[in-house]
Amino acid sequence: MNALILLSILAILVLYLGLYKAKNALLPVSLLGLGAGLILALLEWNSGAAPIYDGMMHFDNFAVAFTSIGIISTMLILLISKDYFEHISDNVAEYYAILLFALVGILVMVSFNNLSMLFIGIEIMSVSLYILAGIRKNDYKSNEAALKYFLTGAFSTGFLLMGITFIYGSTGSFDLGLIKNYVISNPAEISPLLYTGLILMIIGLSFKVGAAPFHFWTPDVYEGSPTIITAFMSTAVKTAGFAAFLRLFMICFAPLHDFWMPVLLVISVLTLFIGNVTALYQHSFKRMLAFSSISHAGYLMFAIIALGPDSVNSVVLYAAAYSIASIIAFAVLILVKRQTGSDNFESFNGLARQNPFIAFTLTIAMLSLAGIPLTAGFIGKFMMFSTVLSEYHVWLVVMAVINAVIGIYYYLKVVVAMYFKSAERSEIQSSPYFNFVIGFSAMLTLIFGVYPSFISNLF
Amino acid sequence: MEILLLQIFIPLIAALIILLSGKSIAKSLSGIFSLVPLLITIYLYVNFIPDASTQFLVDIPWIPQFGIHFKAGVDGISLLLLILTNLLISIIILSSFKHDIKNLNAFYALIFFMQSGLLLVFTALDGFLFYIGWEIALIPVYFICALWGAENRIKVNLKFFIYTIAGSLFMLLAIVYLHLQTPGNSYDLLEFYKLDLDNVTQSWIFWAFFLAFAIKMPVFPFHTWQPDTYTEAPTAGTMLLSGIMLKMGIYGVIRWLIPVAPIGFNYWGETALILSVVGIIYASIIAFTQNDIKRLIAYSSIAHVGLISAGIFVWNLQGLQGAMIQMLNHGINVVGMFFIADILIRRMNTRDMNQMGGIAKPTPLLACTFLVVLLGTVALPLTNGFVGEFLLLIGIYNHGIWLAIASGLTIIFGAVYMLSMYQKVMLGPVHSSTAVINDLDGTEKAVLFVISILVIFIGIYPQPILNISEAAVVNLLEQVNQKILVK
Numbered sequence: 001m002n003a004l005i006l007l008s009i010l011a012i013l014v015l016y017l018g019l020y021k022a023k024n025a026l027l028p029v030s031l032l033g034l035g036a037g038l039i040l041a042l043l044e045w046n047s048g049a050a051p052i053y054d055g056m057m058h059f060d061n062f063a064v065a066f067t068s069i070g071i072i073s074t075m076l077i078l079l080i081s082k083d084y085f086e087h088i089s090d091n092v093a094e095y096y097a098i099l100l101f102a103l104v105g106i107l108v109m110v111s112f113n114n115l116s117m118l119f120i121g122i123e124i125m126s127v128s129l130y131i132l133a134g135i136r137k138n139d140y141k142s143n144e145a146a147l148k149y150f151l152t153g154a155f156s157t158g159f160l161l162m163g164i165t166f167i168y169g170s171t172g173s174f175d176l177g178l179i180k181n182y183v184i185s186n187p188a189e190i191s192p193l194l195y196t197g198l199i200l201m202i203i204g205l206s207f208k209v210g211a212a213p214f215h216f217w218t219p220d221v222y223e224g225s226p227t228i229i230t231a232f233m234s235t236a237v238k239t240a241g242f243a244a245f246l247r248l249f250m251i252c253f254a255p256l257h258d259f260w261m262p263v264l265l266v267i268s269v270l271t272l273f274i275g276n277v278t279a280l281y282q283h284s285f286k287r288m289l290a291f292s293s294i295s296h297a298g299y300l301m302f303a304i305i306a307l308g309p310d311s312v313n314s315v316v317l318y319a320a321a322y323s324i325a326s327i328i329a330f331a332v333l334i335l336v337k338r339q340t341g342s343d344n345f346e347s348f349n350g351l352a353r354q355n356p357f358i359a360f361t362l363t364i365a366m367l368s369l370a371g372i373p374l375t376a377g378f379i380g381k382f383m384m385f386s387t388v389l390s391e392y393h394v395w396l397v398v399m400a401v402i403n404a405v406i407g408i409y410y411y412l413k414v415v416v417a418m419y420f421k422s423a424e425r426s427e428i429q430s431s432p433y434f435n436f437v438i439g440f441s442a443m444l445t446l447i448f449g450v451y452p453s454f455i456s457n458l459f
Numbered sequence: 460m461e462i463l464l465l466q467i468f469i470p471l472i473a474a475l476i477i478l479l480s481g482k483s484i485a486k487s488l489s490g491i492f493s494l495v496p497l498l499i500t501i502y503l504y505v506n507f508i509p510d511a512s513t514q515f516l517v518d519i520p521w522i523p524q525f526g527i528h529f530k531a532g533v534d535g536i537s538l539l540l541l542i543l544t545n546l547l548i549s550i551i552i553l554s555s556f557k558h559d560i561k562n563l564n565a566f567y568a569l570i571f572f573m574q575s576g577l578l579l580v581f582t583a584l585d586g587f588l589f590y591i592g593w594e595i596a597l598i599p600v601y602f603i604c605a606l607w608g609a610e611n612r613i614k615v616n617l618k619f620f621i622y623t624i625a626g627s628l629f630m631l632l633a634i635v636y637l638h639l640q641t642p643g644n645s646y647d648l649l650e651f652y653k654l655d656l657d658n659v660t661q662s663w664i665f666w667a668f669f670l671a672f673a674i675k676m677p678v679f680p681f682h683t684w685q686p687d688t689y690t691e692a693p694t695a696g697t698m699l700l701s702g703i704m705l706k707m708g709i710y711g712v713i714r715w716l717i718p719v720a721p722i723g724f725n726y727w728g729e730t731a732l733i734l735s736v737v738g739i740i741y742a743s744i745i746a747f748t749q750n751d752i753k754r755l756i757a758y759s760s761i762a763h764v765g766l767i768s769a770g771i772f773v774w775n776l777q778g779l780q781g782a783m784i785q786m787l788n789h790g791i792n793v794v795g796m797f798f799i800a801d802i803l804i805r806r807m808n809t810r811d812m813n814q815m816g817g818i819a820k821p822t823p824l825l826a827c828t829f830l831v832v833l834l835g836t837v838a839l840p841l842t843n844g845f846v847g848e849f850l851l852l853i854g855i856y857n858h859g860i861w862l863a864i865a866s867g868l869t870i871i872f873g874a875v876y877m878l879s880m881y882q883k884v885m886l887g888p889v890h891s892s893t894a895v896i897n898d899l900d901g902t903e904k905a906v907l908f909v910i911s912i913l914v915i916f917i918g919i920y921p922q923p924i925l926n927i928s929e930a931a932v933v934n935l936l937e938q939v940n941q942k943i944l945v946k
Contacts, residue, residue, distance in 0.1 A: 372624075373594040386525070386635050397632055405625040412617060420605050420613050453522055 001052055001059045003041040003067060004107045006033065011100035018093020026096050027082055033100075034075050041067045055175055056114045063111035065316050066243040070106045073236040073323045074099065076441065079433045080331045081228045084338075088136055088226055095135060099232065102128035106240040110247065115164045115174040118244060122160065122208060125240065126153050129233060133225040145224025152207065152217040160204030166197030179252045187255065198253060198260060202267075205248075209241035211297045212271040219278075222290035227337065230286065231330035234293040235323035242300045246315055249304055257307060264305050269399050271298035276406040285336075286343045288410055289329055292369065295403060296322050302384045302400070306391040314383040317455055321368060321376035321448060324441045328365035331438050332358055339428050348414050349423035358430065359418045361442040368445045370411040371404055376448035463515040463531055466499045466541070467578045470548075474571035477564050485564035486556060492571065493552045496578070497545040500538075507538055509926055511934035513584070521588075526638070526645040531582040535931035539783055539924065540581040540710055543790050547702045548574050550909060554798050555695045556902045566607060566695075573599035573699065580707050586634040586646040589715070593627055593671075596707065600699055607693040619688040622674055626681075630671035633664045637719065651719045652938070658722055665723030668716040669731060675708030676764050678731070679738030689757040690810075694801035697753070701760050702794040706786050709764070712771050713779070718935060721942040724774070732772035736862050738765035739869045747876045751810045752800045755880055759836070760793050762873055766866055770851035773862075776936060778854020783928040784921060785847025788835065791917075792844060795832035795910040799825070802903060803884065806896050812880060817889035822898040826885050828907040833881055835914035837874035843917035 010033035017025050041064050051058040078099070085095055105125030112118040130153065134146025168174055170191035171182040183190065203214060210218040222230045253260060275295030282288040300318055303311040333343060335358065340347040352359035368377030381404065385397050448455065473492035477485055507514060513532035521529045533541065552570065560566050576599070579592030597620070605616040634646070641650040656664070674681045689697045717724045739762045746758035767785050770778035802825065803818070804810050819826035831842070838844035848870060856863035899907060917924060 367598075372598065373591045382631075382635070385632065386639070389632070389635050390639050394632075394636070398629075401625075401628040401632055404628055405621060408624055409617070409621055412620065416605070416613055416617065419602070451522075453524070 001044075001049075001057065001111070003037040003044075003071075004104060004111075006037045006040060007100060007104050007107065010034070010037070011097045011104065014093060014100060015097040018091075018097065023092060026093060027078060030078055030096050030100065031075060034071050034078070034103075038068060038071045038075075041071065051113045051177075055177070056117050057108070057111045058113035059111045062243070062247060062312060063107075065312075066110035066239060066319075067107055069239050069316070069320050069323060070103060070110070070236045073239070073327065074103050074232070076324075076327050076437050077228060077232050077235070079437045080231075080327075080334065082433050083431050084228055084334055085226075087338075091135065095132070098128045098131055098135075102132070102232070103236065106236055109240045110243040112244070112247070113176050115167065115176070115179075118248065119157075119161060119164060122244070123157065125237065126157070126208075129153075129229075129237065132229045132232070133221060135229070136226055141224035142226065143224075145221045148217055148224075149221045156204050156207030156214070158204075159200050159207065163197045163200030163202075163204055166193045166200065170194040170197065176248075176251045180255075183252065183255050190256075195259065198256070199263065201248070202260065202263060205241065205245045206267055209238060209245060209297050209300075210294050211267050211301060212274040212294065213267075215271065215274065215294045215297075218294055219287055219290045222293070223284070223287050227286065227330055227334050230290070231327055234289070234330075235326050238293065238297065239319040239323055242297075242304075242315055242319060246304055246311060249307060250311065254307055261305055264301055265393075265396065268298045268301035268305060269396070271295065271301065272399060272403040276403045276410075279410050280406060282410070283345060284343050285329075285333055285345055285348065285414060288345075288413075289326065289333075292407065292410070293326070295407065296369075298403070299381065299384050299400065302388045302396070305396070306388045306393060308387065308390065310383065310387045310390070314380070314387045317376070317383055317448070317452065318380035320455060321380040321445065324444050325365040325368040325375075325377055328361050328438050328441045328445075329369070331434055331441075332362045332365075335428050335430050335434060339425070345413055345417050346423075348417040349421040350425055351418040351428075353422070354425055354427040355430075357435070358428065358438065361438040362418065363415050364442045364445050366411040366415050368449070370408045372408075374446065374449045376445045376452070379449055379452040461515070461517045462499065462503065463517050463533065463582060466496060466503070467531065467575060467582065469495050469499070470571040470574040470578065474568040474575070477571065478568035480564060482562075482564055485567055489552050489567035489571070490556070493545075493549040496574065497549050500541045500545045503533060503538060503541065504927075507533070507535075507927070509535065509930055511535070511930040516584075525587075526643065526647075527587045528585050528645075528647065529588060530585040530647060531579070531588065532584050533582055535928035536710070536713060536783065536935075537581050539787060539928050540706060541578065542927075543706060543787050544574065544577050544581065544703050547698070547790050547794055550794060550906055551695050551698045551702070553902055554698070554794075554801075554906045558694070560607065562606075566603065569599040569603050570695065570699070573603075577703055577707065581710060584648045586638060586648065586651065588646070589648075590627070590631050590634055593630075593707065594624075596704060597623055597627075600696060600704060603699070604688065604692040604696040608696065609691045609693075611687070612691045615684075615687040615691045619684045622681075622684045626671040626674035629667040633667035637664065648715075648719075654719075656720075656722075658726065661720040661723035662726055663723075665716065665720040665727050668711065668720065669727075672708040672711040672716060673731075673734075675711070676705050676768055677708075677761065678734055678765065678768055679741050679761070680734070682738065682742070682761050685761060686754050686757040689760075689797075690751065690753045694797060697757075697797050698794045701757070701797065702790040705760075705764060706790065709767055709771065709782065709786055712768070713782070713935070717771075717774065718939050721939045724939070725943045728772050728774065732769055732858075732862065735765045735769035735772060736866050738762070739769070739866050743869045743873050743876070746873070750812050752803065752812050752815075752880065752884065753797070753810055755812075755876070756793070756796045756800055759873060759877065760789075762869065763789055763793075763836075766848065766851050766870060769862070769866055770854045773854050773858035774936070774939070775854050775857055776933065777850050777857060779932045779936065780925055780929060781847050781850025781852075781854055783932065784917075784924050785844075785851060787924060788843040788847045788914075788917060791910055791913050792832055792836045795828075795907065795914070796836060798903075798906060798910075799829050799832065802899070807892070812883045814890075814892075815884045816887040817885075818896055819885040820889050821896050824899045824904065825907075828899070828911050829881065829885060831911040831914055832907075833877055835918070837877045838870065841915070841918045843914050843921070845918060846921040 108121030136142035170193040279291035368375035371381040516532040519529040576595030583589040742761035749755040835842040838848040
């Protein structure tokens with residue numbers, strides 16, 4: 001749990017650095033702190049940690065894995081924000097600090113052992129994100145995003161809180177262990193209040209992870225926010241949302257599988273279709289990514305539907321693969337948009353000729369998101385499919401396959417633009433930071449794709 | 460070092476080297492590299508014991524916690540396809556030397572990359588590995604066709620790519636399902652063979668596999684991507700697709716579809732057979748009306764592949780052996796045909812056959828080799844096509860006389876449009892534009908001589924090739940027939 005403390009202090013430290021105008025120190029300090037936090041988190045791997053703070057949190061292997069994904073994504077995003085953020089805003093220190101606070105919220109979300117901590121974690125993260133979405137104060141779209149995000153977020157928090165209350169009302173506790181005991185010990189006389197609470201929590205969490213039919217805020221918020229924030233939201237934040245979702249259901253509600261499974265099944269299929277079919281019609285690359293991120297939420301939901309020993313592994317791998325690929329996509333988008341001023345598919349035309357390296361990494365990212373073999377995304381989808389098939393949901397996988405095919409179409413659109421269409425354009429100048437981030441991520445994508453044993457047998 | 464690993468990975472290494480090498484030496488490098496896998500295949504052939512066993516076995520744990528192994532081996536059926544792949548890749552690379560190709564090191568690297576995938580498909584004995592090879596072979600050829608193709612290439616190839624991926628994802632679904640049914644949760648093909656699944660399950664597994672393979676071959680009505688893709692692709696791409704890649708589908712049916720779901724095959728094999736025969740008739744009729752030389756060859760290829768697939772679905776020794784040898788023959792002939800078409804198109808600047816004519820006079824060598832390849836394609840006795848199609852037709856005849864009549868007559872009918880194509884293009888009065896055409900030179904000669912010799916040699920003395928696969932085919936037949944009988 002030392003990582004949590006370190007990151008909280010780091011965020012405050014960064015805020016002070018901003019106060020003393022030490023702009024150049026912001027990035028190195030944040031990165032060093034995050035690196036140290038990552039090491040601290042990894043040190044707790046397999047340490048057999050018991051719940052801490054009177055049972056409020058439990059930093060088990062599950063938490064370590066998702067903390068690591070969160071921290072690594074944040075580090076990569078910070079690296080690409082070096083050039084980017086200073087162009088769009090003066091409040092650089094605040095940006096770093098708030099991002100780190102959001103990360104602290106994520107850490108709480110993935111290690112909660114008590115429903116009140118889940119709520120606190122989500123709120124720390126969300127409040128930070130509301131600010132980040134609107135950090136371009138003079139931009140209407142950014143303001144719109146922040147407002148929409150805030151209103152829907154607050155609304156969904158209401159559902160979540162109501163659900164927690166109902167569950168408390170029926171079980172008499174916020175503690176995950178005690179709730180589980182309640183569910184197991186009186187299977188015959190579970191209070192209807194608990195079921196109501198469960199449904200409300202599903203709604204609240206679906207809002208947070210952007211699953212249909214509670215997804216409608218995602219496209220506008222993703223599009224309106226500064227791209228770098230969108231990258232953060234669709235990687236670290238989404239992963240954390242699913243980690244919390246999975247953790248809650250895995251620990252507490254696994255015995256009630258028959259009750260909530262059909263609900264999630266419907267949500268997941270809806271999410272897949274709405275996300276994919278809408279993404280098909282987008283002209284803007286950024287909006288396409290927003291909708292495709294909705295569809296990925298549908299795939300991630302599979303692991304919860306087929307709750308079993310492989311679920312955690314599948315979510316870790318899928319989330320990691322998806323996050324790395326998304327970071328490449330957003331990083332390249334930032335570069336392209338800076339040059340052409342547009343984020344439409346056409347602005348990628350002919351990129352391969354001028355910037356073969358950038359085009360190549362983006363191709364790998366797109367293939368990974370589309371789930372083509374030898375990329376991490378394929379292994380992620382493959383594990384999801386296996387997990388679901390092992391529970392005999394053959395039809396769900398057939399739906400997923402149809403959606404995967406739709407996905408390939410729109411992911412390839414950008415590859416087609418880059419390689420097969422030509423346009424007059426000059427070479428994009430990208431900084432070493434960018435090159436490092438996209439190169440490193442592409443390499444990880446391929447390594448996990450060819451030899452997934454690194455992270456696929458953690459649990 | 461396992462020889463089979465060398466066979467599979469040398470093309471991959473070659474791809475990397477060529478990609479990083481300079482453009483000036485890319486051509487000669489790829490020429491040399493294309494011979495290495497061929498030499499290894501010859502080594503395999505020499506050391507191959509012609510029985511039903513799987514030889515040169517490699518088995519390395521790859522992703523142990525899912526039970527995925529890098530398990531590959533060669534039996535008679537695989538060996539024939541290794542010969543086909545490596546021989547044709549050499550020919551295809553040689554045939555591209557005349558072309559002016561932009562970014563040619565990327566072009567050749569993609570061909571070698573694809574070769575690795577193909578070899579993986581033809582040797583894999585692990586479901587996951589097979590699927591990986593299946594997709595690895597697809598990605599490079601997509602880029603080859605979409606980067607170096609004709610005007611309409613983007614749309615056409617997107618359709619091709621999505622079509623094939625859609626099919627293969629259903630296959631993946633079936634493979635994962637089978638994996639979950641095996642006792643030790645393995646992807647091993649032999650474990651799949653041992654499974655004893657109920658009728659309904661086998662039926663949908665049959666269709667899931669069939670969809671993937673039928674799209675690849677292509678079998679009617681899953682063929683709609685094929686003519687456009689063949690026409691728009693660069694010649695090397697068309698050759699790769701028609702010469703080698705569609706054999707992946709045929710091989711898949713023999714190795715995976717029927718042995719894994721024998722009961723499913725027992726129920727639905729007849730439907731697949733009829734689809735194949737309908738494909739023969741349909742494609743022949745359309746081929747008859749084509750004026751575009753590339754499209755004509757594309758449709759005739761659908762017809763010929765339909766016959767091969769029909770020969771497999773009748774599931775007897777003659778049909779299967781015919782299919783095995785005809786796979787090789789079809790590969791050689793279709794590559795030859797597309798190469799000749801390409802020579803004509805480049806010299807005439809048109810694909811329209813009505814604008815050609817009288818080409819035979821100024822180009823005797825071309826006319827001669829064209830005729831040999833054409834006769835091989837229409838299965839004249841003493842050419843390679845005859846051996847294969849004869850066996851295939853016997854196989855189909857043993858199954859049912861009407862199907863044999865339908866497919867046999869169509870193939871004869873096929874000879875008509877092929878010969879009339881020859882007449883339109885090569886014979887007739889000499890136009891002003893055709894009088895000045897150059898005859899074959901340099902590598903063109905080499906390619907067409909090699910192909911013509913193969914056409915005639917296999918036609919006269921097919922026994923060595925039939926021997927390669929016979930034991931394995933007999934064994935596979937018995938294995939499946941026993942399972943069907945038990946039920």
